[in-house]
Amino acid sequence: MVAGSSKERRRYRRWSAEAKRAICLETRAPGVSVAQVAQLHSLNANLIFKWLRDPRFAPGGMLEAAPVFLPVQLPDGEVPMAPSVVPSESGSLGRVEIVLAGGHRLNVQGAFDGDAVARLLAVLVRS
Numbered sequence: 001m002v003a004g005s006s007k008e009r010r011r012y013r014r015w016s017a018e019a020k021r022a023i024c025l026e027t028r029a030p031g032v033s034v035a036q037v038a039q040l041h042s043l044n045a046n047l048i049f050k051w052l053r054d055p056r057f058a059p060g061g062m063l064e065a066a067p068v069f070l071p072v073q074l075p076d077g078e079v080p081m082a083p084s085v086v087p088s089e090s091g092s093l094g095r096v097e098i099v100l101a102g103g104h105r106l107n108v109q110g111a112f113d114g115d116a117v118a119r120l121l122a123v124l125v126r127s
Helices: 017-026 034-040 045-053 114-126
Strands: 095-099 105-109
Touching (some): 017 045
């Protein structure tokens, strides 16, 4: 059979669940892109993205991970506004305003459950 012939049988590799998890974990290293990991393993980056969306292979159960604060860099000369705390109708203090890049805005005032706010943020970030 001639190499490159359309009748040549294509061989598909099979990846174990452990191998998929390990490859997905490699994408979480600082400064490493999914494209670099894909090239290292001779894979299409879209396949790795598909694995990353699957909770079975996402590093550290990413869908179940607790929310964390991420570092923020502001352009030089830009001063952030101090958070404002205002009393709610019930007399308890607390106000949080979060603006996401997708245009979603979340305002929470008064006493609130931090876990519930974190779950709401997780939904907004995915949409």
